[in-house]
Amino acid sequence: xxxxxxxxxxxxxxxxxxxxxxxxxxxxFTWFGPRLLGxxxxxxxxxxxxxxxxxxxxxxxxxxxxxISWWLLISRVVQEERLVGDRQFWITRPYEWKKLLAAKAxxxxxxxxxxxxATQWCLLAVTGLRPASHVGALLYNxxxxxxxxxxxxxxxATVTRNIARMVLTLLGVxxxxxxxxxxxxxxxxxxxxxxxxxxxxxxxxxxxxxxxxAVALLAYARRRVALGRILLLTLxxxxxxxxxxxxxxxxxxxxxxxxxxxxxxxxxxxxAQTLESAHVAVSPRQLxxxxxxxxxxxxxxxxxxxxxxxxxxxxxxxxxxxSPWQGQSFYLPTNGDATLGFSVDxxxxxxxxxxxxxxxxxxxxxxxxxxxxxxxxxxxxDDVIPELxxxxxxxxxxxxxxxxxxxxxxxxxxxxxxxxxxxxxxxVETAFTRGPCRPSPGNGxxxxxxxxxxxxxLESEPAEIGINPVKLVPLAFSGxxxxxxxxxxxxxxxxCPGANITFxxxxxxxxxRTELTLENFRFPDYDKRxxxxx
Amino acid sequence: xxxxxxxxxxTKHFGRIAALNGVDLDVEExxxxxxxxxxxxxxxxxxxxxxxxxxxxxxxxxVLGIPARHLAGKHFNRIGYVSENQEIPGWMTVAAWMxxxxxxxxxxxxxxxxxxxxxxxxxxxxxxxDLSRGMRMKAAFASSLAYRPALIVLDEPFSGLxxxxxxxxxxxxxxxxxxxxxFLSSHDLAEIESFASHVGYLAEGKILFSEEMxxxxxxxxxxxxxxxxxxxxxxxxxxxxxxxxxxxxxVHFVHSGYAGEPSEHAIHAAFPxxxxxxxxxxxxxxxxxxxxxxxxxxxxxxxxxxxxRRSVA
Numbered sequence: 087x088x089x090x091x092x093x094x095x096x097x098x099x100x101x102x103x104x105x106x107x108x109x110x111x112x113x114x115f116t117w118f119g120p121r122l123l124g125x126x127x128x129x130x131x132x133x134x135x136x137x138x139x140x141x142x143x144x145x146x147x148x149x150x151x152x153x154i155s156w157w158l159l160i161s162r163v164v165q166e167e168r169l170v171g172d173r174q175f176w177i178t179r180p181y182e183w184k185k186l187l188a189a190k191a192x193x194x195x196x197x198x199x200x201x202x203x204a205t206q207w208c209l210l211a212v213t214g215l216r217p218a219s220h221v222g223a224l225l226y227n228x229x230x231x232x233x234x235x236x237x238x239x240x241x242x243a244t245v246t247r248n249i250a251r252m253v254l255t256l257l258g259v260x261x262x263x264x265x266x267x268x269x270x271x272x273x274x275x276x277x278x279x280x281x282x283x284x285x286x287x288x289x290x291x292x293x294x295x296x297x298x299x300a301v302a303l304l305a306y307a308r309r310r311v312a313l314g315r316i317l318l319l320t321l322x323x324x325x326x327x328x329x330x331x332x333x334x335x336x337x338x339x340x341x342x343x344x345x346x347x348x349x350x351x352x353x354x355x356x357x358a359q360t361l362e363s364a365h366v367a368v369s370p371r372q373l374x375x376x377x378x379x380x381x382x383x384x385x386x387x388x389x390x391x392x393x394x395x396x397x398x399x400x401x402x403x404x405x406x407x408x409s410p411w412q413g414q415s416f417y418l419p420t421n422g423d424a425t426l427g428f429s430v431d432x433x434x435x436x437x438x439x440x441x442x443x444x445x446x447x448x449x450x451x452x453x454x455x456x457x458x459x460x461x462x463x464x465x466x467x468d469d470v471i472p473e474l475x476x477x478x479x480x481x482x483x484x485x486x487x488x489x490x491x492x493x494x495x496x497x498x499x500x501x502x503x504x505x506x507x508x509x510x511x512x513x514v515e516t517a518f519t520r521g522p523c524r525p526s527p528g529n530g531x532x533x534x535x536x537x538x539x540x541x542x543x544l545e546s547e548p549a550e551i552g553i554n555p556v557k558l559v560p561l562a563f564s565g566x567x568x569x570x571x572x573x574x575x576x577x578x579x580x581x582c583p584g585a586n587i588t589f590x591x592x593x594x595x596x597x598x599r600t601e602l603t604l605e606n607f608r609f610p611d612y613d614k615r616x617x618x619x620x
Numbered sequence: 621x622x623x624x625x626x627x628x629x630x631t632k633h634f635g636r637i638a639a640l641n642g643v644d645l646d647v648e649e650x651x652x653x654x655x656x657x658x659x660x661x662x663x664x665x666x667x668x669x670x671x672x673x674x675x676x677x678x679x680x681x682x683v684l685g686i687p688a689r690h691l692a693g694k695h696f697n698r699i700g701y702v703s704e705n706q707e708i709p710g711w712m713t714v715a716a717w718m719x720x721x722x723x724x725x726x727x728x729x730x731x732x733x734x735x736x737x738x739x740x741x742x743x744x745x746x747x748x749x750d751l752s753r754g755m756r757m758k759a760a761f762a763s764s765l766a767y768r769p770a771l772i773v774l775d776e777p778f779s780g781l782x783x784x785x786x787x788x789x790x791x792x793x794x795x796x797x798x799x800x801x802x803f804l805s806s807h808d809l810a811e812i813e814s815f816a817s818h819v820g821y822l823a824e825g826k827i828l829f830s831e832e833m834x835x836x837x838x839x840x841x842x843x844x845x846x847x848x849x850x851x852x853x854x855x856x857x858x859x860x861x862x863x864x865x866x867x868x869x870x871v872h873f874v875h876s877g878y879a880g881e882p883s884e885h886a887i888h889a890a891f892p893x894x895x896x897x898x899x900x901x902x903x904x905x906x907x908x909x910x911x912x913x914x915x916x917x918x919x920x921x922x923x924x925x926x927x928x929r930r931s932v933a
Binding site for chain 2: 088089092096099100166168171172173174175177178179180181182183
């Protein structure tokens with residue numbers, strides 16, 4: 087322990103400037119965070135637009151600078167006792183590698199993790215999100231930040247000679263990632279690959295943790311940096327392979343078992359096998375088919391979220407084409423229908439389009455059920471919604487004039503904030519008023535317009551990766567954006583204080599896949615003139 | 621006596637290049653052993669293998685009885701290592717540098733530390749990066765001697781230093797000699813001659829000989845033979861006659877196996893018409909030049925085998 091503290095003390099003396107810069111950035115981030123909510127945390131007064139946008143700009147900049155400061159701090163502290171080379175002062179001294187590693191880990195804990203935890207705790211507390219009830223999520227977030235970027239930075243620092251070499255390596259990585267990205271885009275555009283259902287597979291975080299930890303351990307225990315470099319080069323390849331293998335087909339097969347009767351029935355919206363309403367979008371070698379569907383038999387309180395589709399085209403009994411699983415995102419029973427989309431190679435399309443075919447659609451669903459409904463009332467104050475977070479009214483000067491002769495504040499929307507991740511899937515419903523909230527003499531009450539908004543998701547992870555623990559969740563109501571410009575105050579829609587608002591929270595019941603077969607299906611024509619210039 | 625350093629068949633390849641090729645060496649406890657050789661002979665590689673900075677391709681090495689491959693952590697409590705090109709944290713002051721190492725060594729001697737600081741006239745408040753090369757080397761020496769290591773390993777410690785600094789370092793080193801084994805590599809043959817007790821010669825990754833300094837000086841002799849007429853060299857010269865050459869009536873060579881009267885009788889027999897003979901002792905520098913030139917010209921190398929047999933076991 088003495089050696090650990092001794093090395094730590096030396097490193098603090100060496101890097102006190104870098105430590106101060108990192109802490110300064112985190113402190114400012116803590117100070118600016120609450121201002122993004124549109125309210126001054128001290129007075130509770132609403133900030134003007136410039137205040138919000140200014141704070142947003144600064145916070146965005148800080149979110150960029152903080153990881154850079156960590157990168158500098160971690161790299162420099164690791165490379166202070168460099169592991170690459172054969173001229174370092176410490177390798178022929180009585181350093182014990184476990185204690186050296188522990189000293190470096192303690193340094194990172196003291197000047198990255200603890201300040202970050204304090205920052206996140208403060209931000210949650212200031213924004214009314216009760217940090218004590220999110221300790222698990224904070225730890226999970228810390229684990230994710232360890233997987234990316236903290237441990238990869240540390241691992242890279244162990245296998246590079248100095249910051250300059252590390253920058254060159256990072257530039258190389260950037261070029262490689264850009265090249266891979268360009269290849270993936272090209273593959274997607276040419277139909278060789280299809281958009282995955284999940285961008286991150288269940289293997290990604292463990293792979294990052296295990297590989298980076300192995301690289302660091304090899305470097306400290308054996309100074310095997312060459313092997314570490316090979317491992318680090320292997321990691322992105324494995325991540326890509328895992329992405330290709332596990333993001334779609336294997337993931338659906340593993341998580342979405344096939345059920346005989348899902349309990350709901352689908353049909354084409356137009357109830358006609360020739361899809362006049364189906365839309366075909368043209369891309370260089372690929373077509374995107376959208377099929378409007380209607381679902382029946384959805385039990386009250388149930389929600390079905392389409393996650394993926396696999397399409398098989400058959401002519402008689404002969405299979406002409408089977409697609410890979412392709413990502414979907416539609417909710418049922420929102421408005422009673424859904425649009426199912428998939429891409430198909432143009433060559434396949436051209437071959438099957440002239441004649442009617444049998445279309446077999448396998449659809450992967452998350453089935454959710456309404457677990458709880460919380461009722462509240464619109465007000466100018468923050469409203470704590472259990473399991474969701476805190477919701478605030480979005481306030482701007484409205485069309486009415488107050489007693490002081492200035493425009494009276496009006497509520498034209500809601501923004502919620504939740505801790506460390508998007509909230510659990512919730513349907514928010516309330517009634518907007520078209521006109522003034524207080525009926526004026528001679529006029530009746532303003533007409534009401536009930537609108538709803540979905541927020542959140544059905545993911546089970548306790549936290550998402552990120553430095554900012556407060557997730558801002560603006561509510562996009564079904565009525566669309568409200569135009570509150572002065573010229574259209576007559577059309578002004580607002581939420582009136584005291585109006586009812588409900589939050590219906592949905593929980594995941596099961597994941598399953600079901601099948602829909604469309605006989606004598608005829609793909610629509612597409613306008614080949616759209617190809618011109620491609 | 622015990623060997624502080626012991627290697628057998630120590631080999632190191634960098635790709636296809638063999639930096640060391642089966643080095644057998646023993647360094648007696650308490651000796652001051654100088655490993656010499658031309659640039660690129662493999663001296664630094666050899667030391668780095670001993671210190672477990674590099675890993676050997678083949679062979680074995682033990683340092684203070686510990687396999688070099690396992691040398692780590694607390695083993696370095698008993699080893700002081702200084703290298704001419706070692707990186708040191710330049711941001712530290714000399715005082716902080718000494719203070720930093722103190723807790724690592726249970727046997728750290730504060731009095732000796734102070735004595736070394738005084739002896740080397742180290743400026744405690746100056747940063748290491750601001751010191752001259754000689755001063756930095758002194759600071760490295762002081763931090764490696766103050767805990768009275770059983771083995772001091774020095775890689776080209778005097779390279780590029782002015783004579784005054786060299787003398788100061790050697791003086792500091794010799795003060796430690798009674799309690800430590802000192803193993804150093806160097807080009808500076810004149811300096812080594814003044815204090816080394818043993819010497820080894822490394823060429824192209826191989827030890828050509830390794831023996832006590834006195835024995836080496838005794839067995840090398842500069843032989844000059846003057847004849848009555850033009851000299852004729854023997855058809856087959858003994859392998860321990862190095863650089864054999866005739867110039868008019870004078871024959872000259874370096875005898876690498878000179879053993880007094882028996883050697884002189886053998887030379888008389890080879891040159892029966894010789895008018896005069898002279899056998900002069902050679903300084904270390906001349907001995908190494910003779911060996912190096914012989915190696916380069918592929919002249920008798922069989923002597924090496926005999927010399928190896930004589931090497932310090």
